[in-house]
Amino acid sequence: MSFDPSLYFEALFSKSYLKGAVTAITLAVLVQVAAVILGFFLALGRESKNTLVRGLSAAYVWLFRAVPALLILILIWNALPQLLPVMKEAWFSPYIAAFLGLTLLETALMAEIIRSALASIPSGQLLAARALGLKPWSAIWHVQIPQMIRVAIPPTGNQFINMVKMTSLASVISLQELLYTAAQDVSRTFSYAEYYSAAATYYLVLVSLFMVAQSWAERKYSWDSSTSKRLSRVSRGRKETQNA
Amino acid sequence: MHETAPLLQATNVTKKYHGEAVVKNISFETNTGQVTAILGPSGSGKSTFLRALALLEPIDGGEIRFEGQLVGQIQKRGRRVNASERQLASHRAAIGMVFQSFNLFPHMSVEQNITLALKVHRRGTTSENRHTADSILQKVGLSGFSTKFPSELSGGQQQRVAIARALALGPKIMLFDEPTSALDPELVREVLKVMESLAEQGMTMIVVTHEVGFAKNVASRAILFDRGEIVEDLPPEQFFSPGNSERTRTFLEHVL
Numbered sequence: 055m056s057f058d059p060s061l062y063f064e065a066l067f068s069k070s071y072l073k074g075a076v077t078a079i080t081l082a083v084l085v086q087v088a089a090v091i092l093g094f095f096l097a098l099g100r101e102s103k104n105t106l107v108r109g110l111s112a113a114y115v116w117l118f119r120a121v122p123a124l125l126i127l128i129l130i131w132n133a134l135p136q137l138l139p140v141m142k143e144a145w146f147s148p149y150i151a152a153f154l155g156l157t158l159l160e161t162a163l164m165a166e167i168i169r170s171a172l173a174s175i176p177s178g179q180l181l182a183a184r185a186l187g188l189k190p191w192s193a194i195w196h197v198q199i200p201q202m203i204r205v206a207i208p209p210t211g212n213q214f215i216n217m218v219k220m221t222s223l224a225s226v227i228s229l230q231e232l233l234y235t236a237a238q239d240v241s242r243t244f245s246y247a248e249y250y251s252a253a254a255t256y257y258l259v260l261v262s263l264f265m266v267a268q269s270w271a272e273r274k275y276s277w278d279s280s281t282s283k284r285l286s287r288v289s290r291g292r293k294e295t296q297n298a
Numbered sequence: 299m300h301e302t303a304p305l306l307q308a309t310n311v312t313k314k315y316h317g318e319a320v321v322k323n324i325s326f327e328t329n330t331g332q333v334t335a336i337l338g339p340s341g342s343g344k345s346t347f348l349r350a351l352a353l354l355e356p357i358d359g360g361e362i363r364f365e366g367q368l369v370g371q372i373q374k375r376g377r378r379v380n381a382s383e384r385q386l387a388s389h390r391a392a393i394g395m396v397f398q399s400f401n402l403f404p405h406m407s408v409e410q411n412i413t414l415a416l417k418v419h420r421r422g423t424t425s426e427n428r429h430t431a432d433s434i435l436q437k438v439g440l441s442g443f444s445t446k447f448p449s450e451l452s453g454g455q456q457q458r459v460a461i462a463r464a465l466a467l468g469p470k471i472m473l474f475d476e477p478t479s480a481l482d483p484e485l486v487r488e489v490l491k492v493m494e495s496l497a498e499q500g501m502t503m504i505v506v507t508h509e510v511g512f513a514k515n516v517a518s519r520a521i522l523f524d525r526g527e528i529v530e531d532l533p534p535e536q537f538f539s540p541g542n543s544e545r546t547r548t549f550l551e552h553v554l
Contacts, residue, residue, distance in 0.1 A: 182401035182460075185352055186415040187391035187467070190383045196414060200405040277405050278447045 057247050065239065065252035074235035075256045078221040081149065081231070085156045086214050092157070093164025100169055111165070118162035124223050127155040131227035152224035156217065163213060171205040172198060204275040211268040215261050232256050303366030305330050305502055306351060306471055312359035313346055321347045322526040323360070328471070328504060328519075333497045335513035335534070336506045338523030339549065344506045345475050347523070351504065352395045352473050356380040364392065365470075391419060394464035394472040398479050400456045402448040408435070408459050409444035412466050419467065434462045438492045454485030458492050472496065474505040490516075510553060514538055522546050 065071055099111030118126075131151040135141040175198055183193035225234035236253035240246055304327040313321035320343045328334055338344045349355040351362065353370045361378075362370050369389040372381045381389070403411050412431040416422055422430065428444075435441055438458040448456055457477060464472060474493065478486040490509065494516050497503060507513065513520045513534055520537035522530035522545065530537065530546045537546065 176399075176401075178397060178399050178401035179403065181354060182395075182397065182403070184354060184383070184387075185390060185393075185395035185397075186418075186463070187387045187389075188415070188418055189387045192387075192418050196418065197403055201403075204405070275405075278450055279407065279445050 061248040074232040078231040082218040088157045089160035089164045092161040096165035097168040115162045130155040148229035167209045171202040307363045310360035314358045333503045333517045334519045335517035336521045342523040343526035344523040394469035396474045398476040400460045438462045453481045454488045457489045471502040
């Protein structure tokens with residue numbers, strides 16, 4: 055058995071792996087942000103009074119829950135340019151293709167999470183908002199969205215962790231993220247253990263950092279006076295340090 | 299012209315659920331300072347009627363006027379249609395509503411619950427609104443609670459905050475939908491006391507309640523609902539006197 059630590063550390067601290075990690079995390083963040091926003095409107099669409107809007111929204115969710123992510127990526131990267139000549143041009147990079155494909159998919163999944171989070175809010179909340187004379191969008195913004203977020207944080211955190219890992223699928227459409235970078239080194243040297251471990255280490259660190267952020271967000275949404283005071287003290291402390 | 303118009307007036311109001319009328323052709327009016335207690339068995343349509351007055355339920359017949367103005371409906375191409383949620387929003391601001399289950403916003407502090415409506419209606423600056431919240435909290439006996447969250451309050455305190463929230467916009471009438479029914483018995487008193495003091499200050503109130511004591515001692519008018527209709531409408535001293543109607547006697551025997 056041979057594991058060459060120097061190869062592992064060299065890869066770990068190399069520019070190409072860091073670049074791969076940055077590609078993976080920015081892609082995951084962009085996809086997740088887009089999917090949360092689009093998924094929110096899709097969730098509203100699924101509850102719409104308009105039959106056509108409701109039907110189209112349900113069809114979208116059905117389609118993108120059913121088709122595997124890998125297949126969607128290949129379809130977008132290889133099949134779409136055959137159908138739409140404009141996608142043969144240089145701007146259509148693997149990064150954009152991966153963003154499109156993963157966002158299409160993630161939007162469907164986020165819509166389902168957001169729909170159930172909205173459904174979990176007691177009906178009396180909207181009633182109270184209406185009684186205070188809040189207009190529909192005002193009630194959504196001030197009353198429903200904050201309560202929806204609290205319910206949606208844990209499953210959305212799960213989705214995001216999955217998304218960080220799912221960016222590795224884009225290696226098949228030659229996006230130079232972590233897995234692609236490691237696979238290139240492997241194909242050159244056949245040192246599977248060292249290079250793939252380096253990539254795995256990055257995923258471990260990225261996901262761990264995110265888990266810390268998630269638990270902070272969950273505490274922020276605990277809705278009691280002690281947490282709200284503690285958190286505002288923390289952010290005030292930060293401001294004071296910045297000013298100093 | 300509106301000098302003599304009643305504060306709130308319902309004429310031939312009908313509300314149907316799945317084709318069945320739960321509020322049948324009710325006419326009712328109230329004037330400034332009047333405190334009306336609405337009693338009746340559950341399912342008699344009293345809460346539905348109250349929600350219709352609060353413009354939270356579109357009605358299927360009749361009309362509601364506030365200070366003589368048609369509310370809840372608009373005139374469109376010569377026909378009368380239900381107003382949109384956006385149009386209703388401004389009508390609702392003059393009517394305070396308190397719910398059985400409080401419905402406080404759990405993600406907001408007591409102060410934020412009270413000032414939300416002021417904020418979205420752009421009524422004052424942040425510091426003005428904070429003062430408004432403080433003075434209303436004092437009215438409901440909860441000074442110093444402004445930074446608490448609903449989850450940290452007892453049911454009675456939550457309902458008093460809900461009353462404070464409904465008072466924030468300075469409504470001309472307050473509607474209460476069984477405000478003490480969800481409370482533990484020992485917490486009922488503190489909520490009724492707040493309502494009593496509101497009545498003493500001249501607030502116009504309509505209270506759907508099972509609290510016979512409140513109807514007797516605080517209300518200036520007692521109404522009995524049954525199967526979607528008003529079957530009795532009397533000053534409390536007559537309502538609760540032995541000479542009242544058969545129907546009222548039967549109901550009171552059930553609840554007392």
